[in-house]
Amino acid sequence: MQQDQLQSLLAVLADGEYHSGSELGELLGVSRTAVWKHLQKLAELGVALDSSRGRGYRLPGGMELLAAESISAQLPEGGLSLALEVLPLVDSTNTRLMANAEQLPAGAVCIAEQQSAGRGRRGRTWVSPFARNLYFSMLWRFDGGAAELEGLSLAVGVCIAETLESFGLTGITLKWPNDVLVENKKLAGILLEMSGDPAGTCHLVIGVGINVEMSLAAATGIDQPWVDVASLARVQGCERVSRNALCAGVLARLAALLEDYPEQGFADWRERWMMRAAFLGAPVRLITATQETLGTLTGVDKSGALVLSTAAGEQLFYGGEVSLRPES
CATH class of the missing domain: 1.10.10.10 (Winged helix-like DNA-binding domain superfamily/Winged helix DNA-binding domain)
Incomplete structure (x- = not known):
């Protein structure tokens, strides 16, 4: 078809x-x-x-479909021009943009109703029921290489949190480095992928997945506690959140973030991230492929590195394939 x-x-x-x-x-x-x-x-x-x-x-109850026209109409006037593509089905919005990064303009956005091969961090599958959640990616170019990207995934998390808060939702926290939580349940995830010259011009794709209205049947493949926007809105007494409006809100903040990030860096976003830091001041376990580290999470530094207070003193962690968990 x-x-x-x-x-x-x-x-x-x-x-x-x-x-x-x-x-x-x-x-x-x-x-x-x-x-x-x-x-x-x-x-x-x-x-x-x-x-x-x-x-x-x-379709019982109807369905709000994503539409490029509706999303574009809700973007702020005078902002960066975004090239939106909305598809019913794609393997992965990140993969689609990465495969065409050389030909596409900066600000290209791929949005899908469903992904057949959606990906989270550490190779996990991102569960993607049709027309229930948000799955989208944005392409950008940086001339200063990977050095300009320090802390960017944390700033993206702030953009998502602030957008959700603009709809009246509360209790949103940010788990280093890439997750958005409510009561330690996952609400949204971020996946950044880069190609090109790590020391020069590179292409960056920012992938975002937000649980908006996840059915219990669709969620059987999720291996961790989760929550969605619809259930939060009901519990907190907020109005229903439109997927098109939510998508437009996050995209507007991302465009503003990316335009200024090479000059500003993470330092200007640090306090906004710290305000929402999950497990701040609590004992945590940080797990990498080769070791586990126990400590108290004291925050992040100006580059976005995680700061743990451990028995061996203060230690910094800079991302990669890591897992951060509360120490019960």
Whole structure:
């Protein structure tokens, strides 16, 4: 099934009302048999359909689909121009941008309703149910190489936290180096990937995944405590958060961050990260491929390095393949 036909079919069904097979066929320009095959494809993607003889098909409760026009309309005027691409299905938004980094402009953004091979840190699979969460990546170029990127993943976390807070959500914390939590449950993750010259011009892709409305069935593949925006909004008495508005809010903050970061660096973001630091002042265990370190988390330095107070004195950690856990 072509991506544009999938988008057209979903756009019709998104209102939650019944639509007959003949109506859908007319809109798509295909036969009733082809419509049935397309609907089967939606079922394979995990989209719950309701059918009724004589009435047709519907998506119970409707569905908010992501739309480049809606997201663009909610970006601030006068800001950086972002080239948005919204796809129903992609292997990975990060992979798509990385594969075309040389040809794409800085500010290219890939947004997907679902990823078939979404990735988190340390090679983990990012669970990606269709049209329930946010999965997007932004491409940027840096002329000063990796040295300009110190602490950037922490600043991205601040952008996500501040956007969520702008919708009235509270209790959001940042776990070094790449996770957004609420009550030690994962709400969002960040994956940065770089290509090019580490000492010169390089391409950076910032991947973001935010749990917005995760069903229990879809979450069976998640191996850690998690939470989503919808449940937080209900518990905290906030209005429902639109996926399009949330995406626009994070993208606007990311664009502003990336434009100024080579000159400002992490130092200007440090206090905003520290305000939300998970496990601050608490005993933690930091695990790498070769060792475990116990200590008290005292914060991060101006480069974004984690600072632990240990029995051997103060130690700094600079990222890589690490796992940070509270020490019970």
